[in-house]
Amino acid sequence: MTTLTTLTTTSHRDGIVRGCPSTMGHDYQLNTTTLIRHAARTHPEQEIVARRADGGWDRYTYRDCYQRVCRAANALRGLGIGPGDRVGVLDWNSRRHFELYYAIPGLAAVLLQMNLRLGVEDLGYVVTHSQAALIFVDESLLPVAESIAPHVPGVKGWVVMTDKPLSEIRTSLAPLHHHEDLLAAAEPAIDWPMVDEHAAYSACYTTGTTGRPKGVYYSHRAIYLHSMSVAANMGMTLDDCTMLLTPMFHGQCWGLPQAATMMANKIVLPGCYSVEDMRPLADAIMAEGVTITNGAPAIFQPMLQYIETLPVKPDFRRLRMMSGATEPPLPMMIGFHETTGAEVVHGYGATETTPLVALNRLKPTLKQRLCAEAAWDLKRKQGLPVCGVDILLLGADDQALPHDGQAVGEICLRGPWISTSYHDMPDAADRFFNGYWRSGDVGTIDTDGYVKVTDRLKDVIKSGGEWISSIDMENALLGHPAVRDAAVVGIPHPRWQERPLALVVLKPDRQATLQQLHAHLSKTFAKWQLPDRILFVDAIPKTGVGKLDKKVIRAAHANLYAGESPG
Amino acid sequence: MTTLTTLTTTSHRDGIVRGCPSTMGHDYQLNTTTLIRHAARTHPEQEIVARRADGGWDRYTYRDCYQRVCRAANALRGLGIGPGDRVGVLDWNSRRHFELYYAIPGLAAVLLQMNLRLGVEDLGYVVTHSQAALIFVDESLLPVAESIAPHVPGVKGWVVMTDKPLSEIRTSLAPLHHHEDLLAAAEPAIDWPMVDEHAAYSACYTTGTTGRPKGVYYSHRAIYLHSMSVAANMGMTLDDCTMLLTPMFHGQCWGLPQAATMMANKIVLPGCYSVEDMRPLADAIMAEGVTITNGAPAIFQPMLQYIETLPVKPDFRRLRMMSGATEPPLPMMIGFHETTGAEVVHGYGATETTPLVALNRLKPTLKQRLCAEAAWDLKRKQGLPVCGVDILLLGADDQALPHDGQAVGEICLRGPWISTSYHDMPDAADRFFNGYWRSGDVGTIDTDGYVKVTDRLKDVIKSGGEWISSIDMENALLGHPAVRDAAVVGIPHPRWQERPLALVVLKPDRQATLQQLHAHLSKTFAKWQLPDRILFVDAIPKTGVGKLDKKVIRAAHANLYAGESPG
Structure with a gap:
């Protein structure tokens, strides 16, 4: 692990080392x-x-x-x-x-x-x-x-x-x-x-x-x-x-x-x-x-x-379609491939990153190792970082996390085309960390180097110094046969910082109890991660474009744990 | 032609213009x-x-x-x-x-x-x-x-x-x-x-x-x-x-x-x-x-x-072979293609240029326009300059020449990976011109953008403010049925700066006169470019590796025109 830590934590703290002058001039500008x-x-x-x-x-x-x-x-x-x-x-x-x-x-x-x-x-x-x-x-x-x-x-x-x-x-x-x-x-x-x-x-x-x-x-x-x-x-x-x-x-x-x-x-x-x-x-x-x-x-x-x-x-076999903004649906990627031969290439980035950070290409070593289904599944990840963009996976305690596919941290980015400030906005310093831009995305990097975004940091539940992915828990709840819709948010807690709260809409004529949903979630979540409370509701607040309105949900239940003991 | 001149003569003389600061930091080093x-x-x-x-x-x-x-x-x-x-x-x-x-x-x-x-x-x-x-x-x-x-x-x-x-x-x-x-x-x-x-x-x-x-x-x-x-x-x-x-x-x-x-x-x-x-x-x-x-x-x-x-x-259809140092022989390029499917890609550069300056790829527009023979012939050129390397075709009077496939000038190069000096060698300033490195190669750039090196500057004959390619003239002489070997050098002349002198070895039992060789050369050379004298010799001085030893030839005939009038 020592090597890995070295890989991700080289910082500016030593300043820039000058060395011996080259014979290539400094005048030529990249423009x-x-x-x-x-x-x-x-x-x-x-x-x-x-x-x-x-x-x-x-x-x-x-x-x-x-x-x-x-x-x-x-x-x-x-x-x-x-x-x-x-x-x-x-x-x-x-x-x-x-x-x-x-x-x-x-x-x-x-x-x-x-x-x-x-x-x-x-x-x-x-x-x-x-x-x-x-x-x-x-x-x-x-x-x-x-x-x-x-x-x-x-x-x-x-x-x-x-x-x-x-x-x-x-x-x-x-x-x-x-x-x-x-x-x-x-x-x-x-x-x-x-x-x-x-x-x-x-x-x-x-x-x-x-x-x-x-x-x-x-x-x-x-x-x-x-x-x-x-x-x-x-x-x-x-x-x-x-x-x-x-x-x-x-x-x-x-x-x-x-x-x-x-x-x-x-x-x-x-x-x-x-x-x-x-x-x-x-x-x-x-x-x-x-x-x-x-x-x-x-x-x-x-x-x-x-x-x-x-x-x-049409024959689109030479066509590569760079797909960004959101994760491309797998059926769409398969559809293009099977109907036209075109490859949908998922790219990852943001306005602050010009935007190329990662591209999802299948490594030659994985072509041999993965079956077709696993190869398609891999295409849903955000991809391989390109050379010149350093990714720091930053944990809850501001420590660099390993690239093991397990550790979940905020994706922080550094490189010649990554922002280090905002124009005329000095109070945005909290968006940067040690020369890295904090993307606000949380995710993992696996041992093959692929980045996977699992959540937005603001939607992650920070409980007891660890993080719980609200999106993962929502997807797990949606996997239960009785659940039609689900939302998970973090509610302030005096002792644990936050605890997850789940809102669940059941399908018509279907039933589920807290214990049954706990048992279902326990397949993929640890006991301390389970939501202490699940609210069964008729509908979940949504934004104008149909996304879960977590701001409204959090506000409505902000005081749920207000009476709990901090010790 | 105005646009072309602008394309090739943008210089440092205005200095670097600063503009508005960006929000991308200056710290990240390309190393x-x-x-x-x-x-x-x-x-x-x-x-x-x-x-x-x-x-x-x-x-x-x-x-x-x-x-x-x-x-x-x-x-x-x-x-x-x-x-x-x-x-x-x-x-x-x-x-x-x-x-x-x-x-x-x-x-x-x-x-x-x-x-x-x-x-x-x-x-x-x-x-x-x-x-x-x-x-x-x-x-x-x-x-x-x-x-x-x-x-x-x-x-x-x-x-x-x-x-x-x-x-x-x-x-x-x-x-x-x-x-x-x-x-x-x-x-x-x-x-x-x-x-x-x-x-x-x-x-x-x-x-x-x-x-x-x-x-x-x-x-x-x-x-x-x-x-x-x-x-x-x-x-x-x-x-x-x-x-x-x-x-x-x-x-x-x-x-x-x-x-x-x-x-x-x-x-x-x-x-x-x-x-x-x-x-x-x-x-x-x-x-x-x-x-x-x-x-x-x-x-x-x-x-x-x-x-x-x-x-x-073997099947080398995916293989691209970057070939440099000297012009790859056409039969070798064709041989690799026909025998294995491999593509020999001629690259042009020098130690001072890291070295990539140009690569010979066939443009898609030319694939439609050229017949197979012309396409192969094109592959003998030094190729298309890559983005980031500026080429200045410098004429005898230090003026930028047009990229018309006709004008012959010294190839001068500028870019982030082109030398602007030599280490600890201040007296090499004559190797540079206005921020460009003087390659010592002379050649042309055609309207399709392809660079063609025709000679080394030191082997070019500078006559009356114009240049004559010694290599072109040697090749033309070798094209005459009676000629076995030929060398052309520039000899100092009081009026014209230099005049071409040709040394010719005839094939056994073959004859040719000055007039006959002039007639042959006139197919591709102007009258003023023709060598006033052609020496018929038994052998031409060569270096240890078999190249024409032009230094020796020039020295042997240095005083040929010493008695001529300068006016």
């Missing part, structure tokens, strides 16, 4: 201008294919794209944008958005990602907190921009992204510029500045369930290294074609646009699409030869359903 | 400890297979390897080695050598690569110039170490790498330590320092045809980024098995050991092998399932010859 310039220089003929609002497709090349990037950067300079300025973008996955991914940061300005799913109040807060000076907005999103405009007095101008002439645009936004007019008037070449690799490339605000959105400002270095890691770990080559399904307005589309640019992939931009109609996307995968894409199960699930209706199933 | 720790932590069961001196194979895992790396680092500390110290290694591609690749730099000490092909004088110079304090030497190379020992008084100790007990080793080296005894006595765990990414990881001395060896000191950052680039550009995945054929004692085996560690490849170490007997290596490729290897054509050519003798040809 995103290198990516698009490389693509344009070495792969000028490679295609970028973008879906328009009318459903048609535009085709152009890295050469043309790069020229528009240069024009956009010159236009931004003309509007007074310079190093350190923040520029918002409110758009779908369009080619103009893709161009701004390089034009804005290329000037050492910061691209503010504007999550168009946020409410007016939060979106206004993000714009104001970031001090955005200028905002690009797609014509279809003018109403969103207009709704926040009164709340963002710091914004000095708006640029409308449209194929129509300015005279046909009706909006209250002012002063208003026209994207294509700006580009047409700008020079097609630029002498880029050498942007410091530690300068912010873009900003994305996380929206937790509590408190104000928190600003994550990605460095150029983070994006550059992350691109190399995505490319290497997804096995991206020149021959790949990447379709960007994850929104580019949050978490920079998981860094896939930059990785695809670095590897000069053909890129497919789907524009604004709806999960109600997956036909255009599925058709594009086939027609364009897409081999890599990304998205949440909420997007992939309806795509599979659509494909299942097709009389002739 | 090689991360690579081996990641492999041991996440892929402990992955195998490393190493060939012993007796021809047998040792098998162990990253877990065991990492423990030996930790022990070696602790042993080094025990011998007084610390940050900045230089430690030499004189060994074949062995597992001890592989372990020292991480143990020495892990302490912020510098691994001095000792090229065992160098003469006593040069090797002694390298050890003394680098101020190496300690040298590891394989038992089989004790005679080499003993020959340099009298010339390296700064060396404070020697470590013999052997499977035998110390009592069986006979050597004059003193003080002498025993590698395995040191490891056995050392702790198996270590709290690694956080090594500055700009600190030197290893040192390798280049041996040009003139002057003393020059020290290239690779930074940890260079090695780390280079590993990511090799992994991404070779499409390395977890499923790959890498055999390290290129010597680990020069140019760190082209960075393949570190890339393979980063991607947790199974690794095959061939130990000391001979091109006279390729059977063990070819057998290992088959038995171990090798999918990636590297080497010079001088190694691959005899391997192909051996394979061609086999009654049943």
